[in-house]
Amino acid sequence: MAHPITEQQAPHGHADAHHDDHHHEQSFWSKYVFSVDHKIIGMQYMFTGMFMAIIGGFFAYAFRMQLAFPGMSVPGWGHVSPAEYNSLVTNHGTIMIFWVAMPVLIAAFGNFLIPLMLGCDDMVFPRLNRLSYQIFLLSAIVLLASFVVENGGFGGAWTAYPPLSAKAEYSLTPLGSTLWVIAVALEFVAFLMGGINFITTMMNSRAPGMKMWDIPVVVWMIVLASILFMLSVGPLIAGAIMLLFDQTIGTGFFDPARGGDPVLWQHLFWFFGHPEVYVVLLPAIGIVCEIVPIFARKKLFAYKTVLFTAFATGVLSFFVWAHHQFIAGIDPRMANVFTVTTVMISVPLAEMMFVIVATLYGGQITLSVPMLWALSFIGEFIIGGITGIFLGASGSDIYFHDTYFVLAHFHYTFFPIAIIGVYAGLTHWYPKMFGRMLNETLGKIHFWGTIIPFNMIFIPLFLLGLAGQHRRIWSYVNFPELASPEMQNLRVFATVSLVIMLLFQLVFIFNFFWSLTRGKKAGRNPYNANTLEWVAPSPPGHGNFAEMPTVYRGPYEYSRPDRDEDFWPQNVPAESSSS
Amino acid sequence: MIEKYLVQASTYAADIDNLVSLISWLVGFWGFLVLIVFFGLIINFRRREGQRAAYITGEEKHQKRWITIPHDLVLVCDIIIIVGAINVWYNVKQNLPEADAKVRVIGQQWAWSFQHPGLDGKLDTDDDIRTVDELHVEVGKLYHYKAESRDVLHSFSVPVFRLKQDVIPGRVISGWFEPTQTGTFDIQCAEMCGIGHGLMPARIVIESAAAHKAWMEANTPTSVASAK
Numbered sequence: 142m143a144h145p146i147t148e149q150q151a152p153h154g155h156a157d158a159h160h161d162d163h164h165h166e167q168s169f170w171s172k173y174v175f176s177v178d179h180k181i182i183g184m185q186y187m188f189t190g191m192f193m194a195i196i197g198g199f200f201a202y203a204f205r206m207q208l209a210f211p212g213m214s215v216p217g218w219g220h221v222s223p224a225e226y227n228s229l230v231t232n233h234g235t236i237m238i239f240w241v242a243m244p245v246l247i248a249a250f251g252n253f254l255i256p257l258m259l260g261c262d263d264m265v266f267p268r269l270n271r272l273s274y275q276i277f278l279l280s281a282i283v284l285l286a287s288f289v290v291e292n293g294g295f296g297g298a299w300t301a302y303p304p305l306s307a308k309a310e311y312s313l314t315p316l317g318s319t320l321w322v323i324a325v326a327l328e329f330v331a332f333l334m335g336g337i338n339f340i341t342t343m344m345n346s347r348a349p350g351m352k353m354w355d356i357p358v359v360v361w362m363i364v365l366a367s368i369l370f371m372l373s374v375g376p377l378i379a380g381a382i383m384l385l386f387d388q389t390i391g392t393g394f395f396d397p398a399r400g401g402d403p404v405l406w407q408h409l410f411w412f413f414g415h416p417e418v419y420v421v422l423l424p425a426i427g428i429v430c431e432i433v434p435i436f437a438r439k440k441l442f443a444y445k446t447v448l449f450t451a452f453a454t455g456v457l458s459f460f461v462w463a464h465h466q467f468i469a470g471i472d473p474r475m476a477n478v479f480t481v482t483t484v485m486i487s488v489p490l491a492e493m494m495f496v497i498v499a500t501l502y503g504g505q506i507t508l509s510v511p512m513l514w515a516l517s518f519i520g521e522f523i524i525g526g527i528t529g530i531f532l533g534a535s536g537s538d539i540y541f542h543d544t545y546f547v548l549a550h551f552h553y554t555f556f557p558i559a560i561i562g563v564y565a566g567l568t569h570w571y572p573k574m575f576g577r578m579l580n581e582t583l584g585k586i587h588f589w590g591t592i593i594p595f596n597m598i599f600i601p602l603f604l605l606g607l608a609g610q611h612r613r614i615w616s617y618v619n620f621p622e623l624a625s626p627e628m629q630n631l632r633v634f635a636t637v638s639l640v641i642m643l644l645f646q647l648v649f650i651f652n653f654f655w656s657l658t659r660g661k662k663a664g665r666n667p668y669n670a671n672t673l674e675w676v677a678p679s680p681p682g683h684g685n686f687a688e689m690p691t692v693y694r695g696p697y698e699y700s701r702p703d704r705d706e707d708f709w710p711q712n713v714p715a716e717s718s719s720s
Numbered sequence: 721m722i723e724k725y726l727v728q729a730s731t732y733a734a735d736i737d738n739l740v741s742l743i744s745w746l747v748g749f750w751g752f753l754v755l756i757v758f759f760g761l762i763i764n765f766r767r768r769e770g771q772r773a774a775y776i777t778g779e780e781k782h783q784k785r786w787i788t789i790p791h792d793l794v795l796v797c798d799i800i801i802i803v804g805a806i807n808v809w810y811n812v813k814q815n816l817p818e819a820d821a822k823v824r825v826i827g828q829q830w831a832w833s834f835q836h837p838g839l840d841g842k843l844d845t846d847d848d849i850r851t852v853d854e855l856h857v858e859v860g861k862l863y864h865y866k867a868e869s870r871d872v873l874h875s876f877s878v879p880v881f882r883l884k885q886d887v888i889p890g891r892v893i894s895g896w897f898e899p900t901q902t903g904t905f906d907i908q909c910a911e912m913c914g915i916g917h918g919l920m921p922a923r924i925v926i927e928s929a930a931a932h933k934a935w936m937e938a939n940t941p942t943s944v945a946s947a948k
Contacts, residue, residue, distance in 0.1 A: 503774030
């Protein structure tokens, strides 16, 4: 079986894929479980991520119920003890960032889209790709196991500050905290492998004719995110091993009694932790940048500006980490430096938002389901962005640090990223992934049923934060200033909104599975889009393209006045122009 | 903004609240402006039969102005915010004015303990008054706190003062506050410190000079009191 691409790519060290291409009849196991196909691996990441999202969402339900109705027996969970509460909030955060946002936004979309959008038949290192997923799956299993061991899962917050996380006598979860650290370290290893693949593939496997400035923004963003991840994660992997040693073999890296320093961990953690925000943000912005031009029929405004602002954000993101530590006991003079860098990072990010808003000007906007998600990303992320300024400014952070204001702020950034961005991408590329269209009406019901309750959850939490309510507290009945009926009403309101939002997710799950078999057949290019994935069949087979595409232009040539059609796919040569 | 929810009980509470208001005006302006433009464009440029979208690359100079002018304006706002933030920060955290009295604040799983100077006004003498979960201070006096921890990280947070400081085992962290009104208010622990983190409430009692003296007299350790 001679895929043209196999020959074309052989010089790029593609021997693995070549070997696998000779398996004509693939068994269920080799096709879906031990697959080296980038699309299947992408699906594996996506389904694992969605499964973890259900667990993370359920955890949120359990602890929000405790906050709204302290001491009640939560349906489906039971009484929430303080230890359980801490474990629930810790692992809600851990799961949503490391096991939902990362695998779905970067690994699932990255794996599925990068080879298709670059016009090649697979990743450069397909087996490394498979190993990456397998290690990721192992990390998920280790994390899930940590919830059921004796004394329960780790409850020292997702930031795992020692000495609490380093000593069982403090955390009271000897096994849970060790498994938590191991799971996180394994997860990083998995993404390092994935990242190597993404970067190498973008550099080496582009379709003939595709220059660097012809690469779709989402591919750029996923690759930039992978680079940021690779550059930032090293210190944290080292830190995780040091923490593991402190827990298990009695070293004292973070133990002041033996010359260690707990604040060292905070530096290692946040040196990774803040770039990590942009690691998941950039792919989500990339997804939005793909969807908006298609449904506005507009060329993306200032393509290069988007990329340059992303580069600037990436570089700056390495110099902002200590804004998480303003009041953590670092030298107070340091706060001045980090205030400057943190507030300045608003400039490139604001510019990205301006670019997307400017793209709408003069468009022909169709409010399809993916477009609704993409636009709501902008609307919600702007709120998340501007509330971040209060926290980056050292003076006001003294008050806001570790209050619900912080919590509401980062949910206004992470929810657009990990939920809205994912739904945008999923509804947009669903026809390509499964060959059928999602139901539009159910999609809109799901959209409004998610967006409205989302705001109703977190606006009350902003108000609670302004009133001084601190985070990670199991019950506020012991704090006279926080136990007022007005504040309790806000907590109940947020919890009820959360339950409504979670229920609406059932609409999506139904739509997803119903459309797999009942949806309208999609065809190759249901949106009249330009990028190369729409050249491949829906769903693309093994090897992706029947005929490997050649690229003639950038990805966003919509509504050119010199053409009859309002789109001009990247692979259509200029001679065949209909005008 | 915050003063609507919570009284201002320290000399710098108003500074922090004013900074918050300043930032609110600036970012609020930008947020509303962008959202209005954003929704305006969505409504204005809905798909109409038979019409075509404009072809705008955004690469030409007169088009780039749509990005570069807001870019410069955001930069100006950022600089204003940075100057305001550093100003407040310097005053509250970096600068340490002369103290009238000192108190020691000790966090541990899961309680706050406080060491007050006794009637002699000096810390670490025999007449020090030690309490658990209740800090007594005198209004109008400038205090230095010495924050310590016995085990894990905690954070000493007094919302009515707008004050927060993490405490770290192995270190003594100093800072200051000056109460401006009497009353009894919450002290919270603001750093996750284990299963009792939510069960670590303490109170700060701000008293008039007379009331504070009376409290000190009533609570002077019996050994010291009987020796006199």
